[in-house]
Amino acid sequence: MARRDDEQADSLFDTQAEEAERANAPLAVRMRPRGLDEVVGQEHLLGPGTPLRQLVERDTAMSLLLWGPPGTGKTTLAYVVSQATRRRFVEISAVSDGIKQVRAAIDQAKTELGMRGRQTVMFVDEVHRFNKAQQDALLPAVENRWVSFIGATTENPFFSVISPLLSRSLLLTLEPLGDDQLRAVIRRALADERGLAGVTSLTGPAEDHLVRLAGGDARRALTYLEAASYVATAGEPIDVDILEKAVDRAAVRYDREGDQHYDVISAFIKSIRGSDVDAALHYLARMIEAGEDPRFIARRLIVHASEDVGMADPTALQTATAAAHAVEFVGLPEARINLAQAVIHLSLAPKSNAVVRAIGEASADVRRGLVGPVPAHLRDAHYKGAQKLDHGKGYKYAHDFPGGVAEQQYAPDVVAGQEYYHPTKHGMESRFSEVVERLRAVLRGTRQD
Structure with a gap:
């Protein structure tokens, strides 16, 4: 009888200790969802019939890799899975723990499974920070299902997680909350x-x-x-x-749906176009601090790279595109550095609007109806009967001629001789200006040796 009283006292003490611990926990921990239905966002992962919900509802042994930006609910999902399936929850941080802690947790999980038949959810936060040997240590437990492994990463797992662990886990991508x-x-x-x-x-x-x-x-x-x-x-x-x-963060007066949105992005692009790198960085920081979608900023940089820099510095488009990829792979706040690099590159690059003018003039001619038939010698000659129509007849294969260029008409008659691309003398485009002149002379037969 005394033993039972002691057990009840211990249980009461444990309950009180747990309640005290919860009361002192950060708000984000206290508000952690207690079930899948309380999770906000990630509908693509939690909707009816989705793999994750099926795994939870069927209480199936599982291994998951959760990939997404900070604060999207990776730890929350791991905790909810353990609660919904009534499994032990063990959390390991790849930042502070090593192989010793991993093996100890696996041994304890094997003991729980063997003696009590209770499964363990082993959650490894920042799993990409484990080196290959540390990730290898997880494989036996995952392979033999001694634990239900859930790894969380903010890095692309195809680059940061070893292939054997990746192939044994269901990869789920989490999205930032709207x-x-x-x-x-x-x-x-x-x-x-x-x-x-x-x-x-x-x-x-x-x-x-x-x-x-x-x-x-x-x-x-x-x-x-x-x-x-x-x-x-x-x-x-x-x-x-x-x-x-x-x-300690001042409110930036910025409405993503109002005038400020359009005014700031307009000033941003015009500052880059005007080569004022400092003003451009100011507007970039202003948008980031106000919570503007970084993907929107990246898209504008890609457009600007061709619209206002173009062939004066062809690498500008590569830099802008790389910054957009960085936004997708890394996310804020780190991706602000990649965006800043692109802004600096584009601001300091020589400027040319020859590209946007070229496609604009070509489109204007097409809209005016200057869309004559394709010259016969350029038409498809691969199908049966094409030769009877003289399709392909007289076509000059460019590689058979010096410099890989032959005197030949490519444009329809209605726009033959029309020049859309007018390269500037700015930056690298000055080189293309000379190239274009030489090529046009060869194509039209006006070259003077």
């Missing part, structure tokens, strides 16, 4: 008993600013909200001023 989803997370934390329990509120402008600051990161949103709740006095709603004091 504005409406962030608002749902914030409002739930304000009202929920586990969160702020209605003791404070958030003004509309402050909520807008918090969403911008979060940048698709739910954990950041809740961290900032909690900090602001400490600054606000009892019963006082959290406004923009309080939020600015709490997170």
